[in-house]
Amino acid sequence: MKRYKVAVAGATGAVGNEMIKMLESRKFPVESIKLLASERSVGKKLIYDGKEIEVELLTKDGGKGVDIALFSAGATVSKEFAPSFAADGCFVIDNSSAWRMEKDIPLVVPEVNPHDLKKDKKLIANPNCSTIQMVVALKPLHDAAKIKRVIVSTYQSVSGAGQRGIDELTAQAKAWAEDKEIPAPNKFQYQIAFNLIPQIDVFTDNGYTKEEMKMTNETKKIMGDDSIEVSATCIRVPVFRSHSENVWIETEKPLSAAQAKELFVKADGIQLLDEPESKKYPMPLFAEGMQTTYVGRIRQDISTKANGLTFWIVSDNLLKGAALNAVQIAETLVKNEIV
Ligand code: NAP
Ligand code: 3JN
Numbered sequence: 151m152k153r154y155k156v157a158v159a160g161a162t163g164a165v166g167n168e169m170i171k172m173l174e175s176r177k178f179p180v181e182s183i184k185l186l187a188s189e190r191s192v193g194k195k196l197i198y199d200g201k202e203i204e205v206e207l208l209t210k211d212g213g214k215g216v217d218i219a220l221f222s223a224g225a226t227v228s229k230e231f232a233p234s235f236a237a238d239g240c241f242v243i244d245n246s247s248a249w250r251m252e253k254d255i256p257l258v259v260p261e262v263n264p265h266d267l268k269k270d271k272k273l274i275a276n277p278n279c280s281t282i283q284m285v286v287a288l289k290p291l292h293d294a295a296k297i298k299r300v301i302v303s304t305y306q307s308v309s310g311a312g313q314r315g316i317d318e319l320t321a322q323a324k325a326w327a328e329d330k331e332i333p334a335p336n337k338f339q340y341q342i343a344f345n346l347i348p349q350i351d352v353f354t355d356n357g358y359t360k361e362e363m364k365m366t367n368e369t370k371k372i373m374g375d376d377s378i379e380v381s382a383t384c385i386r387v388p389v390f391r392s393h394s395e396n397v398w399i400e401t402e403k404p405l406s407a408a409q410a411k412e413l414f415v416k417a418d419g420i421q422l423l424d425e426p427e428s429k430k431y432p433m434p435l436f437a438e439g440m441q442t443t444y445v446g447r448i449r450q451d452i453s454t455k456a457n458g459l460t461f462w463i464v465s466d467n468l469l470k471g472a473a474l475n476a477v478q479i480a481e482t483l484v485k486n487e488i489v
Pocket of ligand 2: 307310
């Protein structure tokens, strides 16, 4: 079997760490691996496949001789370095928002639009975590009944804000438990422990936040259908890992809850968990570390005469929402002989 030279840029971060683990656990055919980060981490040792690997500085010529690079070092870093990696013939799978809405750059969730991956499209964007888990669930319903409208509220864990988000909730919860003064917010706008914050990223002119507009715009692009209208409200919650979403959809054709359940059972990447009588429904605590998107609480929307359904989705934001989706894109490049 052919093996590939791989690089991970942002290897020391929350997402980068999961990317390394995903490459290992899914046995991606790695011939060699370079772990890249900023000057702060150069020389630090990380483990890949039982071997110690020294972190190297991310530079513009880092893509030379590399087949696939997974980037998760933020949009500014991607803008600076990813184009030279791609120019050197390397497939770059970028986790940031830097390229997602560029017309000629594929924005891919393998369960939804693997056909957008092409030999001559070296730069590939990985969508936002909240978008990924939602479109995995929307795809089978859209194929069956054509979705016209989506209303979604998200409940996003602190790991979506990186290691600093995790550290902030830990410190605040620990101080509360020890009856000490709760440390002031730093990464988040307000105290996140025992609170909910209805703001993720900055506000835009239309009153929605950037995170919310990412869900609207990215969904249309991945689903290849500009007519799907999406209104999102994104909330930060004091949960360490896994994002949850409540989704309401309106479809062109009628779609019963029973039909939707059947479609979810057959769909790639989804596990149906919907037995209210035995209290079986998805929850973030149990989705952590899992490589699936859980769907439950599926029911007809009783508030409308149109074809309306509502359901609840939970997935590990650092896995399907980031590292796993990126590695699945790499696997699709291999499987379809694109790389
Ligand atoms: P993080 O824990 O803060 O890690 C950031 C990583 O980027 C670290 O490895 C850091 O290296 C590296 N880095 C920062 N500046 C750099 C530079 N100038 N040159 C090279 N490396 C640099 O953040 P994270 O949670 O892993 O998120 C990283 C990025 O992934 C985010 O900014 C976002 O764009 C993307 N992301 C996407 C999703 C998604 O929804 N798909 C979710 C979360 C994050 P050092 O150790 O050297 O500082
Ligand atoms: O907050 C979350 O739950 C998801 C955060 C994603 C994120 C964080 C910082 C920068 C992104 C993203 O993936 O959209 C970015 C970015 O690349 O713009």
